[in-house]
Amino acid sequence: MRADRISLARNVAASGDAYAGGSPGAPPGSKEEAIVGAAIELLGERGFHGAGLRQIATRAGVSLANVYTYFPSKADLLLAILKRACADLLVQVQDSVRGAGSGADERFVAAASAYVRFCATRSTEMFIADSEVRYLDPERREELLVHRDAIQDVFERIVADGVRGGRFATPYPDQACLAVLTMCSGVAQWYRPDGPLTADALAERFAHYALALVEEGPAR
């Protein structure tokens, strides 16, 4: 087996990529930020039920009880992390689309590559978002799904446009969209910043795959 091969199996969820900030909410250097950072790490490593608040507090250099100064419950801590990540992702995708040309293919590539880039640079959060949402109670989960559906909408609209305009030949646009998002989201499961590909290279390549999935054609 070649040593540089990215094994789908062997790359699942190691730990360690630090929380690098993003959208505000917690001033950098604050205890709240430390808690969020530690929580992202530990939730990524051990999952929602496997990560204890005691460990999170310890890693954040904070007393256990003080976590409750910032987050009323463990579930709310998870929710806060995921809401921020989803909001950031939506913004980046939308910005990327806005900055692209007017063709459906250009906008689609922009969306997909922004999505993949985010899954790579914020991989732990995106990984958590995929794997731990289900442990939120319905009420909290709904808060998140709004964002996630919004993102899915962005893709589906572009693809629908592309199909209408004859640019994409896929006979099942939404199915294809789902396949695209599934494929791209999977990146968060195995991407390592120290791997053979940079986030940008990865994004470019997956955007290429995405185009293939919607069967972008030379039709003009």
Place this chain on the structure above:
Amino acid sequence: MRADRISLARNVAASGDAYAGGSPGAPPGSKEEAIVGAAIELLGERGFHGAGLRQIATRAGVSLANVYTYFPSKADLLLAILKRACADLLVQVQDSVRGAGSGADERFVAAASAYVRFCATRSTEMFIADSEVRYLDPERREELLVHRDAIQDVFERIVADGVRGGRFATPYPDQACLAVLTMCSGVAQWYRPDGPLTADALAERFAHYALALVEEGPAR
């Protein structure tokens, strides 16, 4: 939003698809089988750390202590489940490939559709395999990765063949393979047997996407 849309976000990991048996090991109707079945359900619903042995035992209609008659630890129970699923998957993929024509594209379609079909019919187990392997200790995890790498190998060999024979145009065969597997594995996260697509239809469609990803071409 159309009612029949498959929301990537809203379909993550509900519970309930019953364990229907598969490879032997536990005679049907036995307590061991009941335990495995209950464990699959609960691991799917609550994850490894969220599912307690008490709940598993209760749902299986077995006393807690009796679980230890069949499995020496919780981790071994998880391992047993995943090993069986991976072995079954490997067998089905290999059988399917063997039953296909000799062309790389035919074998590739056979492999991908068998893979997807398995992810759909045994979705809970495959979902667990994706999300909970990481909680196994390295030793036990290694037992599993052998199977999973074997499957990845099957795909990579076919694609390499196809590229050599000029049937597939992808410039990065292994990357494409990874994308294919990621995309197909994702099916286990959102497939519902009561959804709009049968497992077979889904398999056919995703095999089609898979071909697109390796850029199967009309070159001959």
Place this chain on the structure above:
Amino acid sequence: MRADRISLARNVAASGDAYAGGSPGAPPGSKEEAIVGAAIELLGERGFHGAGLRQIATRAGVSLANVYTYFPSKADLLLAILKRACADLLVQVQDSVRGAGSGADERFVAAASAYVRFCATRSTEMFIADSEVRYLDPERREELLVHRDAIQDVFERIVADGVRGGRFATPYPDQACLAVLTMCSGVAQWYRPDGPLTADALAERFAHYALALVEEGPAR
């Protein structure tokens, strides 16, 4: 101040009178019995919210977790204690009434003295019953109130009889009953077995007071 005076204030709820068994349920010498005994003591000393399960377990010589082998929750432990006490009390009062003569005054004296005797001999449990019921959730509380209302009924029926027969002159039979029960129940708050009065002497005296409250008269 005379040394032998019973101060209403100074005798509130010291601790220590051991649980001496009563109605079955837990075999004597069993861990369950030890838990119940320790719980009675500690609930008497510190109240429901003040008594920790750790202390109870420790005093019972049992591990904390093992308490849950016998009682599914702290509230259920309290409930079990109170149900048993109330049931025992009802039985003793009814037995005592049955064993008395047929006159309302005789039956009333029998009931009151049995009641007081129980409040004295099982003072801790009766004290808890008075002071901690309110911390039970409505559902569990209702289970208890059935018994307690049954006891109140016994008294009210006898008094009503006595009034009808001209034996009791009280113009407000139920009010008087309430006063009687309040007065008798209060015994559990200050009675000490090492005090100047035996339980029997106390019972006799309070039965006398009770008669005064319903204004038992020389009418015949």
Place this chain on the structure above:
Amino acid sequence: MRADRISLARNVAASGDAYAGGSPGAPPGSKEEAIVGAAIELLGERGFHGAGLRQIATRAGVSLANVYTYFPSKADLLLAILKRACADLLVQVQDSVRGAGSGADERFVAAASAYVRFCATRSTEMFIADSEVRYLDPERREELLVHRDAIQDVFERIVADGVRGGRFATPYPDQACLAVLTMCSGVAQWYRPDGPLTADALAERFAHYALALVEEGPAR
């Protein structure tokens, strides 16, 4: 069961009668007064160990830390409440006695009815006084018992007078006194201002019972 019956069991310690002021110490409208009021409510509802300072502060509309501006500890807050209630009670009983005729029976009725009236109008505080004193450390408890013994003294002196003058026939004056106080104190456990009796009516009736207990006789 008649709907208007006062069930001894069902009337234990509901919550809610507001603190209406009384002796000074905290200017009306002040934060201190709000804290005391909220504390009375919550101590009545949940008991000393069940009522948290956070809840008290919240209900008082005050920050948690600010509670410590007025009371050095939770125990001191309880002490302050009970001292004030006991002092008020003593004053009212003494005033009532002073305003009565010179006969032992008149003074006794005055004392008892004042006592009951106080137990009814300030029922929550009196209820707390009965049920939560025991959680005070000995030192603080002693501060209270002074007041409570003083009240008991008032009754015992009157009864002793009455016995000496042949007005009361009870052979055990102090025992009877204890029974009277127990019975009257019990009012705080079940009296509801929206019940069938006004505080005044109740006081009159219980004073009547009290007379019966000391066997006030037509002897002259």
Place this chain on the structure above:
DNA sequence: TATGAATGAGGGTTCATTCAT
């Protein structure tokens, strides 16, 4: 094979209290 009892460790959460601002 099957089970109830037993346990140490740890789960999330709340406690009364302190202190710098």
Place this chain on the structure above:
DNA sequence: GATGAATGAACCCTCATTCAT
């Protein structure tokens, strides 16, 4: 006077596991 932040201890409860029966 007033507050948000911070903490160690304790809360009730559940965990995976063991063992005698």
